[in-house]
Amino acid sequence: MYEEPYRWIEAVENRRNYLDDQFMQGNPLIGVSFAQGILLLTFNRGTDKIYEIYDRIALGGMGHPADLEKLRYTMLDMAHVEGFQRSPADVTAARLMKNGLAPVVKQAFEEIYKAPYIIKVLLAEVGPTQERDRLFSINYDGMFEEQREFVVMAASSSIREILLKEWKPQGPSSSLKDALELSLRLWGIASVLQSAAPSSDTGEEDVKTDVLAPSSSEPTIPDDEAIASRIRETLAQETLECVLLDRETGRMETYRTLSQSELQPLIPQEFVPAKQQ
Amino acid sequence: MRQQGDFLHVLKEHGYGSETIMQPAFGQSVINPAELTTGTTVFAMKYADGVLVAGDRRATAGNVVMYDRTDKVLEIDRYSVMAIAGVPATAFEMARVLEHSFKYYRRSQLQDLSFEGKLRALSTLLKNNAPAALAGTGTVVPVFAGYDALEGCGKIFFYDILGAEFEAVEYAVSGSGSSTIRGILYYMNRWGDGPVAGLNEEDALIFVLRLMTSAAEFDSATGGVDAQAQLYPIVKRVSAEGVRTIPADRLKTLFSEKVLNHV
Numbered sequence: 310m311y312e313e314p315y316r317w318i319e320a321v322e323n324r325r326n327y328l329d330d331q332f333m334q335g336n337p338l339i340g341v342s343f344a345q346g347i348l349l350l351t352f353n354r355g356t357d358k359i360y361e362i363y364d365r366i367a368l369g370g371m372g373h374p375a376d377l378e379k380l381r382y383t384m385l386d387m388a389h390v391e392g393f394q395r396s397p398a399d400v401t402a403a404r405l406m407k408n409g410l411a412p413v414v415k416q417a418f419e420e421i422y423k424a425p426y427i428i429k430v431l432l433a434e435v436g437p438t439q440e441r442d443r444l445f446s447i448n449y450d451g452m453f454e455e456q457r458e459f460v461v462m463a464a465s466s467s468i469r470e471i472l473l474k475e476w477k478p479q480g481p482s483s484s485l486k487d488a489l490e491l492s493l494r495l496w497g498i499a500s501v502l503q504s505a506a507p508s509s510d511t512g513e514e515d516v517k518t519d520v521l522a523p524s525s526s527e528p529t530i531p532d533d534e535a536i537a538s539r540i541r542e543t544l545a546q547e548t549l550e551c552v553l554l555d556r557e558t559g560r561m562e563t564y565r566t567l568s569q570s571e572l573q574p575l576i577p578q579e580f581v582p583a584k585q586q
Numbered sequence: 587m588r589q590q591g592d593f594l595h596v597l598k599e600h601g602y603g604s605e606t607i608m609q610p611a612f613g614q615s616v617i618n619p620a621e622l623t624t625g626t627t628v629f630a631m632k633y634a635d636g637v638l639v640a641g642d643r644r645a646t647a648g649n650v651v652m653y654d655r656t657d658k659v660l661e662i663d664r665y666s667v668m669a670i671a672g673v674p675a676t677a678f679e680m681a682r683v684l685e686h687s688f689k690y691y692r693r694s695q696l697q698d699l700s701f702e703g704k705l706r707a708l709s710t711l712l713k714n715n716a717p718a719a720l721a722g723t724g725t726v727v728p729v730f731a732g733y734d735a736l737e738g739c740g741k742i743f744f745y746d747i748l749g750a751e752f753e754a755v756e757y758a759v760s761g762s763g764s765s766t767i768r769g770i771l772y773y774m775n776r777w778g779d780g781p782v783a784g785l786n787e788e789d790a791l792i793f794v795l796r797l798m799t800s801a802a803e804f805d806s807a808t809g810g811v812d813a814q815a816q817l818y819p820i821v822k823r824v825s826a827e828g829v830r831t832i833p834a835d836r837l838k839t840l841f842s843e844k845v846l847n848h849v
Binding site: 382394 | 689
């Protein structure tokens with residue numbers, strides 16, 4: 310029944326709707342490039358979502374854990390074989406994304422007789438200098454974007470446009486505390502917006518007209534109290550997961566999970582849940 | 587189903603290992619083993635804070651000195667070191683396979699490979715390499731030292747060319763200059779002032795430099811210490827804090843004060 314082109318388009322459209330629904334409950338993931346490296350931040354309910362791929366590369370995922378696991382292995386195999394047979398310097402997030410991940414994800418999405426990957430993936434590569442940091446995000450349909458300063462992964466990809474207004478460039482004097490504070494705030498905004506939107510990513514044009522961005526007015530950033538209370542609630546119920554790709558370690562390997570005791574003093578007071586204050 | 591986290595398997599799926607240059611047919615020696623670079627001195631010994639692993643810098647082929655800045659003490663990961671004696675092409679390749687195997691295991695399985703697992707990995711590589719080792723073109727006789735996090739202590743292992751693994755209680759040596767060192771270590775432990783394993787870091791380093799100088803005295807394939815050219819052995823320390831390279835400046839000071847001018 311899918312032989313006719315319009316049937317196929319219809320099937321792909323159904324797939325989009327189905328997949329978009331899958332991400333509504335997901336936790337946004339934020340990646341921020343700052344002086345010391347790249348900070349990746351999300352919350353989890355037990356299963357980690359940020360993983361080490363190679364010396365300078367980390368992966369963050371949203372969606373089905375089994376699909377993420379499969380793609381994580383694809384990335385690991387590619388990176389390590391390349392790093393072994395050529396050199397660690399030849400393993401880049403750009404190549405992993407463009408040659409490895411994107412074609413696989415796109416193909417799975419368009420083969421309508423098979424199950425698609427229910428995932429959105431973020432790849433971060435820390436460079437020797439901040440200018441050479443690279444952040445990639447890929448949607449379930451294989452569309453990917455390259456960013457330099459920050460990346461957000463959320464149920465709707467239009468959230469990035471809104472977060473851009475809140476973005477503060479992290480200059481050479483930016484500290485881990487600054488980066489964490491900003492990342493938490495961006496996460497809070499993304500999370501509030503995501504739960505306010507009934508649907509998203511239903512095509513290029515629709516995105517602009519859904520609740521996130523009503524055609525009549527500019528998209529609005531939730532007020533500070535709404536953001537803070539969302540972060541407080543989540544901090545109380547879920548685990549804050551932060552990974553630092555640290556360009557200043559002096560070692561080949563840059564990936565480090567920040568421990569809860571390390572994170573506690575860095576969280577701004579207004580975000581700390583009441584009982585912990 | 588493939589063994590989870592096995593990097594060698596992943597490599598083979600990508601066509602690695604089908605090259606045959608390292609494995610000539612039995613009985614047909616393509617290269618005269620004497621022309622291969624095998625001479626060296628590497629050793630590992632326990633001391634008060636952990637393990638010191640040292641290697642000279644010389645690479646030889648027959649009686650030709652090929653290179654004077656070889657690093658034969660290779661850091662495989664933060665907690666383990668492999669000192670290599672034998673054919674460098676194979677030895678360096680093994681080190682690279684191990685390094686990537688440990689990384690791959692840690693990243694894919696989300697836990698560190700156990701110390702036992704690391705030893706097994708090296709043993710497997712040596713076993714796979716047996717045909718080349720027996721043909722004389724790929725002989726590698728490594729010393730492996732690492733910190734065993736489960737037991738909380740530094741450990742030393744040595745291997746034969748077929749991959750049999752032996753744990754050394756106090757020290758392990760390998761390479762053409764090793765018999766000299768073995769003799770001195772035996773003597774010191776038996777009739778010296780006390781077991782070498784009890785030395786503090788400074789005394790142990792002085793001892794390492796003296797051992798290397800002695801090995802170079804009796805083995806032309808061992809580089810020893812060349813103070814004039816600023817060439818000191820590579821010495822690495824393995825302890826609970828991980829692997830640390832002893833800076834050449836420190837070796838230089840100790841060498842001139844306690845080895846060269848010491849009576």
